[in-house]
Amino acid sequence: MKYNFKKIEPKWQKAWNDNDAFKAVDFSDKPKWYGLVEFPYPSGAGMHVGHIKAYSSIEVLSRKRRMQGYNVLFPIGFDSFGLPAENYAIKTNTHPHDITEKNIEHFSDQLRKVGFSFDWNRVIATSHKDYYKWTQWIFEKLYEHDLVFRSKTLVNYCPHCKVVLSNEDSQGGKCDICHSDVVQLSKDVWFLRITDYADKLLGGLDNVDYPDSIKQQEVTWIGKSTGAFVNFKLDGCDDSLEIYTTRCDTLYGVTFMVVAPEHPILDKYKDQIKNWDAVVDYRTECAKKTEFERTQIAKDKTGVKLDGLYAINPITGKQIPLFIADYVMMGYGTGAIMAVPAHDQRDYDFAKKFGMDIIQVIKGGDIETEAYTGDGEMINSGFLNGFTNKKDSIERMLEEIEKMGIGHKGVQYKMKDWAFNRQRYWGEPIPLIHCPECGTVTVPEEQLPLELPDVDNFEPGTDGQSPLAKIDSFVNCTCPKCGGAAKRETDTMPQWAGSSWYFLRFIDPHNTEAFADKEKLKYWMPVDHYNGGMEHVTRHLLYSRFWHQFLYDIGEVNTPEPYAKRTYQGMILGADGEKMSKSKGNVIDPVDIVEEYGADTLRTYVMFMGDYSSAAPWSDESLKGCARFLERVAALTDIATADKEDSKLEVKVHKTIKKVTDDIESMKFNTAIAALMTLINDFTKAGAITKEDLISFIKLLSPFAPHLTEEMWEELGQNTDGKTFITLAAWPEYDEAKTVDAVKEIGVQVNGKVRGSVEIATDATKEEALAAAREAVAKQLEGKTIVKEIYVPGKILNFVVK
């Protein structure tokens, strides 16, 4: 058969579509399998080869599962709210809605051209009102359960995008969207109380199949630490200063305290602070720095001593000085620390610079040169003296602190609550109403969705308000509670809101009564396998687990965790080994490849190019190698003429079935394809093969190259009615007994070095094997005494000689 991808790819895409070949059936008796990929943001640039790689793993697994008799749900949709569309709208004076719909069309077309086996009956888009109705509904549930709160605090702000960002959206001090420096501003912001779920988010990781790298990254991001809160009385004042520490047992070594420049205690006691001007100057200086700068200047400690304000070390009763310094952050712990210079390098550096006392309380190290952070016997510490175990001394001190009533045990997280409102247009309107009489009220459920109104000007206001604030007809409303005049919240939800629950909507995308039917949820959840990018681990993955855990807690879903298994793909780099980018001119457009080489070649290549979770550079030459492979596959119909199966070939076919079956399961797609290439080499050498062998071969290949194999399947007379697809045919079985060679060539070693090889029957006795081996290396054994003979059947023969 000649390989004409231009003809066969549209032919089979149409046939699959016309026959609903990939339709997922609710409540089917077959075992269910829910495979998920991260739905794309429909950008103007169209699909990236990265999308193809990210989707191909679940695509291959889905196709294999269908052949193995599963009822497969493999859906696709669009994460269609977001800033790029809005920015583009501003630039080109168009409407984000129109741009988005056009891009969705374009993306759908591209995805179909690659032949992905999505169930297109279930397509969703987060910007459609029948979808965001339920995003708003879930938000209201969160609100009802006190997981939404408003607070005026220091938040991350992107001056370029003019929006407040969550901590997750400003990792590394850079805006997630435009990569410009984020600044810290005090703003009145809506938060989701994700920290209430910190322990559940941690604990849930024990019950899911995620790679360690992903689990570890989430654990680090959540950043749980256990320690103690301790109150230090301010000398001559009624107030105490509360600190957080993980080493309360070093209390005897505290020689000063440091508070963050933004700490409220400063303003309260500004009359007592004699050098208030210096304090204000220092604060101004700090406020100028971005979060990034502040954490980068880690070497040189700066600070100002508070003149006239002192604290009392509660355990020693000694008066100790107070400082402000920007190495203490307002956002972690209490924004104040007890400094133990002898055993904390930061405190040590600070103490050296400002001439503070350094009292050693743990034996070890050399306090003259640096802080000692290791373990050791407690000294200079009253009742703790002699303790050698850190755990015991902390325990004992905690007891004392609680007895004295100056503190208690506590837990801290690095993760912060989720800053949730965005001062932008193209997102879900937050369904809240501000009533002067009743306070904040949610939009009644029957009024959802709260529709995003049309706007002429998408430019965000300079006053830090969303474009919606300019629409009087939207802003002014009546309070659902008292009927009085009220105003709507005009900010919208962040990019991540819609994607925090989309996998649930796929289960029942057209439901108008609920976000999804409970019975259907019970049938399909959890997602069996979810593949996506490493960059979403501390964003989308964390957020969606949080929402799902919440929905579980209120009885809306039946599984505590949304995803049973999560994997990730490695990036496809440009041919130059650099990350693909327009400015470098190394971007590969998947549609160009489909047009020039066909979708099957593209699909096979992205799965063959290397280890799935590692980055690998694009190579046009290697791509051509895959095109050659498929051409050779097509030509196999010409040699499928043998009547009887060659027994050697039979073993090879069974071995390949086993290997491909197992390798796809463990996501070793590259070696699965390599095994098929090896088999085709064997087929070619044999000159003629049976039709049965060819059928097994094309079945194994069909998840990777579905169009070509579908055409061959038809050519081989297996699809006479036009709808008996290979895509739905039974996956080949192998016979374990037939995966073993009757005779195998085995290496023969002398003192661990290979000196020959010998063909040995699989059922040969040890004596027979050794006898044959002795002959094979007779030259090396001559004049030597054999000390030991090792025979590992099927593996190796080794003689230890003297």
Add this chain to the structure above:
RNA sequence: GCGGAUGUGGCGGAAUGGCAGACGCAGCAGACUCAAAAUCUGCCGGUGGUGACAUCGUGCGGGUUCAAGUCCCGCCAUCCGCACCA
């Protein structure tokens, strides 16, 4: 600094402790062709040797083992994530 990963030919990469380099790419040689492309066949880690063969070889240094890319100890390098986190 902490956490995770990786290090193997010219390149992408294979190897449940058992003949390192499967498979593919590139390269070389040959066939076909007036020629080129395509295709097919063969070779293809380094060094020495016409050759069978010898010898070295999986980031570096040690160790365990009949046998180490793989296990253990100590380094080095690169990538990713977190980071003055108290």
